[in-house]
Amino acid sequence: MTDLAARPVAAPPRGHDSAFLAVAWAIGSRGLLRMRRLPSLIFPVVFMPVFFVVAFSGSFASVTDIRGYGTDEAVNWMTAWAMLQGAAFAGVGAAGSAATDLENGFFDRLLLAPTNRLALMAGSVLYGQLRSLIPITLVLGVAFLLGADMPGGPLGLVTIYVGCVGAATVMSLFGLAVVYRMQTLQSLALIQIGIFTFMFMSIGQAPLVAIEGWLHTVARVNPMTNVIRLVRQGFIGDVTWSVTWPGLLALAGLTGCFGAMALRSLARIRP
Amino acid sequence: MSALDQTIALSRRSVLATVRQPQNWVPGLFFPLMLAAVYTSQFARAVRLEGFPDVDSFLDFLVPASILQGVAFGANNGASELALDIENGFIDRLLASPVARSSILVGRLAGSAIFAALQAVFLMIVFVVFGARIAAGFPGAVVLVLVGVLLALAIGGIGCSLAFRTGSQEAIQSTFPLIFVLLFVSSAFFPTSLMEGWYGALARHNPITWIVDPTRRLVIEGFDWTDVGSALGITAAFAVASSLLALSQLRWRTRRL
DSSP, X not given: OXXXXXXXXXXXXXXXXXXXXXXXXXXXXXXXXXXXXXHHHHHHHHHHHHHHHHHHHHHTGGGGGSTTOOOSOHHHHHHHHHHHHHHHHHHHHHHHXXXXXXXXXXXXXXXXXXXXXXXXXXXXXXXXXXXXXXXXXXXXXXXXXXXOOOTTXXXXXXXXXXXXXXXXXXXXXXXXXXXXXXXXXXXXXHHHHHHHHHHHSSSSSSOGGGOOTHHHHHHHHOXXXXXXXXXXXXXXXXXXXXXXXXXXHHHHHHHHHHHHHHHHHHHTOOO | OOHHHHHHHHHHHHHHHHHTOHHHHHHHHHHHHHHHHHHHHHTGGGGGSTTOOOOSSHHHHHHHHHHHHHHHHHHHHHHHXXXXXXXXXXXXXXXHTTOOHHHHHHHHHHHHHHHHHHHHHHHHHHHXXXXXXXXXXXXXXXXXXXXXXXXXXXXXXXXXXXXXXXXXXXXXXXXXXXXXXXXXXXXXXXXXXGOOHHHHHHHHTOHHHHHHXXXXXXXXXXXXXXXXXXXXXXXXXXXXXXXXXXXXXHHHHHHHO
């Protein structure tokens, strides 16, 4: 019997790039199709992020009176946070889809097929990325209806999409690392706890200067803080390279770290 | 075995099922604690805003909301467990046995209520350890636990109604965001006096606000019989209404067999 756990995850063979992409696309589009057919999956994608921008902007409308927010309108501050929450949900969704496949045996059949394992993982991440476009765009639309500004102009929109899709990639990889290891749907609770702890312990709802105590220290070193700044900058001012590069660096680092973890967990799965 | 014995046995089963599955109770403790910890630091300066209630820290302000949040999550999970019992045929076997019909519902709700009381006590102890002060003292803490228990019955009753009606765990899980909506569009996390426009108006008319406000006054101002009456009376009214709704849905399911 071949020891699949010991087998390294191979890079796609030369000349087979199109096959790799075809498998990744098939897995990604299958996830989107599944989402369309199961209304219960659409609800958190569409409803929750839109609710977040309305609720955070409404509940905390007065917090922008505190020094450091850099805007008078809470919606300008909270929209980036709500969009990143939507991207995080997309990551949980990608992991959930993989967990369902692992539980019902479909993933075993994929592993036994002559496909590159890396393509299976890339497909799930692609699903997370594509899924994240829905809440990002919806939240943006609702935010403009609520009166959000975009002084950053078109470049601000670019940083929003780059930052949020990057965050969806990071969260998908984190979720997949856990799901490939635990191979159960129940691991989603653990993923949600991990993702939301990571996200909440940042500058999501308040600027660093307004945060006091232990959270100030944690938020300062949390890479998510730079990602939020990257996404938020277009709402509160011009897009600058000094805010952009730390966000991109944080996304690259987190993608590398969680990607390696996910690959390691995937390599250990036996069909 | 009397109806009471059956109810006790089913309540015990309900509590044990929750305790033995950490994924059912950990989020109900983790998220309120995490949100309280994060908001206390993030909105530490918000307590100085004009119109904010006179509190020592944002944690004092959050105590009732965090307890109600935890209890609401737990009650929703209890209903989800009932739906699972329906899905896997356990309820059908119970209905085929000479068990009192009402004990199926009462047992489940009692289990949720017991768990809510444990959650409320645990959360309160953690908050007090981290510096929260309950101005109404021990009697106020007891009222907080009772409000938690009644809210568990209210939310659990609605969840059980849906479980009896749909028999689907997925349907119950999908109502979870609605609890989140009810909590956020209320005075749970920020005073309604500092909310603006239609959102503020909606929050002021949310029943959760009617429960949270008097409960919060017990925490930050002190013991007052009017607040005790409001907090317990409103929550009890919702608990009775939703329990009756659940009972009617149980009868509907029984008639279908």
